[in-house]
Amino acid sequence: MLNDFLNRLAGKPETPKTAEDERLALTALLVRIARSNWDYATTEVDTIDRILERRYGLDANAAADLRHDAEAVEAQANDTVQFTRAIKDNVEFEDREQVIEAMWELVLADGVRDAEEEGILRLIAPLLGVNDRDSALARQRVEARLKS
Template sequence: MFADLLRRLTAPAPEPLPYDDARLALAALLVRIARADGVYEEAEIARIDAVLSSRYALTPFEVAKVRGEAEALEAEAPDTVRFTRAIKEAVPYEDRVKVIEALWDIVLADGDRDHEEDAILRLVAPMLGVNDRDSNLARQRVEARSG
């Protein structure tokens, strides 16, 4: 299952992903950001679950299943550059801005704006084709909700 999705994600000209595959790829990106500092904390896992639940209207059982699959996919996924470029080409811009917002939500979930997580997010936003202004606005929206 993951091999086929990874092959489609990293194809020279990826097609738009079916809904379930796009959801899984984006969930894997959330996991990658959460793991960026080498610590995958319960607060980050809970925040990923909340993002998936609200974004995709999933039950707790469905959230746990998607997150488990996303954790496995993230472990097998190629480098972040190719992975995000594939998502960029397969996901519309407005959805990618929402992804950046969700990623900031994960970075800020543990109350600590960790340097490694912050740095990878600042690299990922342009890789997803989201400009600095929209990424900063996404971060501000998350901080306003959290604050």
């Protein structure tokens, strides 16, 4: 599964990208954000699992399995663009703000706006076609939800 995903991201034309690629790519990006400050905390792992459960309708075990696969893919990946490309290929532009909201939820999960995590999110957003203003609005929506 992991090798198939990496081969598809490498651009082998005979293998189309799939919605499963989008799931793995988004999860790998979430893992990459969480690991960016060298502190992959339990709070972040739990938040990733909750995001996956909610976004994809997964149970706890399926979410943990997807995260586990994504951890391996993320560790092998040389860059972030391969993940953003898989998302752009499978997620409509209008729905990408929800992807950014999920990322902000992860960044803010521990109550701290970590510079490394925020920095990689600011790199990812434009790669997904989401501008700084819309990313900031997504962050504000997440902050409002977390306060309530």
